[in-house]
C-alpha cells in the first residue's frame with residue numbers, strides 16, 4: 001500500500017497505477033461500513049484508492065470539526081489489511097480565494113442542508129477536488145448519507161464528470177444501529193437510545209409491508225418510537241427528494257435525523 005500525504009506523492013503513485021481505479025473518499029475513523037466500500041471497490045476495479053481528510057468546509061460553526069474522531073494509525077492498519085492500494089492522507093487541500101461548488105438550492109436547503117447551512121457546498125467542493133486528484137473510474141458512497149449521495153450523483157451528471165457513482169448499502173451492527181464514525185461519541189446508555197432510529201425505520205418498513213401507504217401515518221409511528229429524542233426531521237421522499245404523501249414502492253426513502261444527547265445521528269431506509 002502506498003501512502004501519499006502530498007499532491008506530489010499522490011501524482012507519482014497514481015502514475016504507476018494503470019487500470020481501473022475505484023475510490024472511496026472518507027473522513028477516517030474507519031469502520032465496517034468503510035470496509036464494505038473497499039471490498040466492493042476491490043471486486044470491481046484493478047486498484048482501490050481511499051482518502052482520509054476531515055474536510056473543514058463541510059462543518060458549520062459550532063459543529064464537531066475539532067473533536068471529529070481522528071485515528072490515523074488504526075486507519076492505516078485497517079486499510080493495509082483490507083488491501084487498499086493507495087491511501088491519500090493530505091494535510092490541507094485548500095488555498096486562499098478559491099471558487100467553491102454550490103449545491104443546487106433545493107438540495108442544499110432541505111433536510112440536512114436546512115439544518116447544516118453550507119454543508120453540501122463543502123462536500124461537493126472537496127469531492128470535486130478529490131476526484132480531480134485521484135481520477136477514479138468509480139467512486140463509492142454509502143446510502144446512509146442519502147442526500148449527499150443524491151447531490152454527488154447530480155453534480156457528476158451536471159458537470160459531465162466521467163465517474164461512475166456506486167451507491168453502497170448501509171452497514172449495521174447486529175442490533176440495527178447504522179455504523180457511523182460519530183457513534184464513537186455515544187456513551188453506553190446513549191447507544192441504547194440511538195437504537196430508536198433504526199428500530200423506528202424497521203417499524204416503518206413493517207407497516208409498509210402490511211400495506212400502510214399514507215406517509216403521515218408512518219411518520220407518526222416513527223415519531224412515537226423516537227420519543228423522547230430531539231428529532232430534527234422525519235422525511236419520506238422519492239429518489240429526487242420530493243416529499244411524498246403516499247409510499248411508492250421502489251422509489252421511496254425514509255430519512256431521520258435526531259439528537260442523542262449532544263450527538264446528531266442520521267439514518268434512512270430505502271423502500
Ligand code: PAF
Nearest residue numbers: 025026027055123126145
Ligand atoms: O461522507 C463523508 O465521509 C464525507 O462527506 C466525504 C464524502 C468524504 C467528503 O468529505
